[in-house]
Amino acid sequence: MHIDILTIFPEMLDGPFRESIIKRAQEKELVTIRLHNFREYSTNKHKNVDDYPYGGGAGMVMMADPIVNCIESLTSKRTYDDIIYLSPDGELFKQNVANLLSVKKNLIILCGHYKGIDERIRQLVVTREISIGDYVLSGGELAAAVLVDTIVRLIPGVLGDETSALSDSFQDNLLSPPVYTRPYDFRGMTVPDILLSGNDKEIALWKHEQSMERTRKRRPGLLDET
Numbered sequence: 001m002h003i004d005i006l007t008i009f010p011e012m013l014d015g016p017f018r019e020s021i022i023k024r025a026q027e028k029e030l031v032t033i034r035l036h037n038f039r040e041y042s043t044n045k046h047k048n049v050d051d052y053p054y055g056g057g058a059g060m061v062m063m064a065d066p067i068v069n070c071i072e073s074l075t076s077k078r079t080y081d082d083i084i085y086l087s088p089d090g091e092l093f094k095q096n097v098a099n100l101l102s103v104k105k106n107l108i109i110l111c112g113h114y115k116g117i118d119e120r121i122r123q124l125v126v127t128r129e130i131s132i133g134d135y136v137l138s139g140g141e142l143a144a145a146v147l148v149d150t151i152v153r154l155i156p157g158v159l160g161d162e163t164s165a166l167s168d169s170f171q172d173n174l175l176s177p178p179v180y181t182r183p184y185d186f187r188g189m190t191v192p193d194i195l196l197s198g199n200d201k202e203i204a205l206w207k208h209e210q211s212m213e214r215t216r217k218r219r220p221g222l223l224d225e226t
């Protein structure tokens, strides 16, 4: 997979991709991630990327020119499956969207700022709009980190144990069951004996029951989703 991220603050994304699973995925060449500062594509002599909104109102709006120029420079070299704009008014990001995106080949992720981007960018080049939650971040960079992390860990070969992504919470609209490791007895709290029974069938059943119970208690709405 190849991911191009458009941002005016590329340093914000340096850290998250240099550690842990995303770092290893890049080393194994299962994903390439490139950051592009679209300020460089501004045709304005001050390299501005934002301007006052038509019709007035608070805040600045990101101009179409630098963003569309940057995207067109990328699309002239590659065909993209999706050009994603991160915005609080996008589709709510859920595991099923991550699953879908994890099988794509080339993605562009656009991080906005201020009051948003000129509507014409959305009409012209954006193919998908995603929100990571019902709250407003100061920009799309942290949302991009969330998106990339969630997608990249699903690419086959990225996680050591191929099955471990499948047993994540939300993969079947269920929360994960509780997990334990050594010691058996921690401050008088012991591990459920079933997990030491060696009976794989019984253990699987117990895990499923625990998942159901946890989901019913904490996120009952998930049980109604398909």
Ligand code: ADE
Residues within 6 Å of the ligand: 086, 087, 088, 130, 131, 132, 133, 134, 135, 136, 137, 138, 139, 140, 143
């Ligand atoms: N940019 C600002 N807030 C956001 C959110 N909740 N999701 C995605 N991008 C955003």
